Amino acid sequence: MYRLRLWAVKRSYQCERLYTALEAALVKLHPLFEKIGYNRLERPVAVVERAAKTLLFDCKMCGQCVLSSTGMSCPMNCPKQLRNGPCGGVRPGGYCEVKPEMRCVWVLAWDGASRMKEGHRIGNVLPPVDRQLEGSSAWLRASREKALSLQVSVDAERTSLARAFPTARRAEPAAAPLAQEPGNTAQGGARK
């Protein structure tokens, strides 16, 4: 919802704290998640995640949530889906070039980031979205990424992408994931 999305950006500091706590909890739960199996968890968690984040952020379930790096303003609501800042077409008053009735997602993002503890993260260069991960749970992905030792053998494509975006990889690892994806998620299924 647009209104709630604006509200969430206004309270970006509180949202950030909530998100930090959520992430810490998810990382703690990693051993349990592994026991249950990330595959089995994927669907129910994704359903909950979609509901909560759609309500609050107009989430599009890109699967690579970077809200903490974008002032709690979801960049997938940008009609151009820009992940790294506004385009040059922002209208007077900070409205969107493509949807003139909507506030520019990135004007909001910078505003939100200015109130966040880790707001400087907005300066990190983020990689393009991996479209194979659309619809999957970014929460579980963040949990895996943060919890797992990254000394796993990963394929060269992902290593290379992560190397090309080192700061993003550090600050928002789910945006340039390296850890093994569970067997039959979108990613695992599509890759051989």
Added chain:
Amino acid sequence: MSFSASDPTKPYAAPPEGFSSGSELERVLRAGKFAVTSELNPPDSVDPADVFEAAAPLAEVTDAINATDASGANCHMSSIGICAVLTRARIETVYQISCRDRNRIAMQGDVLGAAAMGVRNVLCLTGDGVGAGDQPGAKPVFDFDAISLIRTIRTMRDSGQFLSGRKITKPPHLFIGAAENPCVEPLDWRAQRLQKKVEAGAQFIQTNYVFDLPRFERFMTRVRDLGLDENVYILAGIGPLASAKAARWMRNNVPGIHIPDDIIARLEGADNQGDEGRKICVEFLQKFREIKGVSGVHIMAYRREHLVAEILREAGLTER
């Protein structure tokens, strides 16, 4: 324009020591000279003669000519095609790539193709929304954004790899550019956005039209505070406005154009509006030269290309 060798029939040449490309534009900027670039009006035809005709008023008086990539989301001859034609005549080009129309597979391939044709400068753009053009029903792609495109091209050039990690046997030598629009919202964050582009790998910047000097000066102050003027060459964008009516139309219909009311009022009050537009352009060029951190200018004289030589002469920018 000084011509440098780029012959598609010869092996791909390595850039000179300390340069990232064999680009004339890079050479001019690194030498500390005030650079002049301009953009050509792309033809709606297949005739190479039309490309040369469009380039003719610009080639002798500028350091490089930008080939726009369906700007304003209007279809014309492709930028890669224009660059290929002009490069054969040894005219230095800036190959504009917009993220609107192609995905990452096409774009990385095009970068190699363009480099093979002798392109040495690229300008990475987000692109105007499809709704701005004459075919608003088109599918907007935006697989990359301008910043991830910059980083991808830098990775191709410096690491010799596609984003997939697959090796490029002969990587492209390119001078990587990006755009910035210092006079539109979010004004307070435009310099930070520029910083992100530099961080991603941008080496030169061509700005949108700057018709608002106070805004631009504020932007440049921030740019200098961030130390960006030491790391990137900034070319300020400007052009001759045809009339008050044209200026108003542009402001209302072309995305990202900011023309303050006082400029429009000045045009309106003039006996010869076209001439006034030219004078305004000259004045801005002279002011840009005095701003620390501005390394050159980018002249966008849509359908007024014939005025560019005279404008540069009046502004004292003819030494090429």
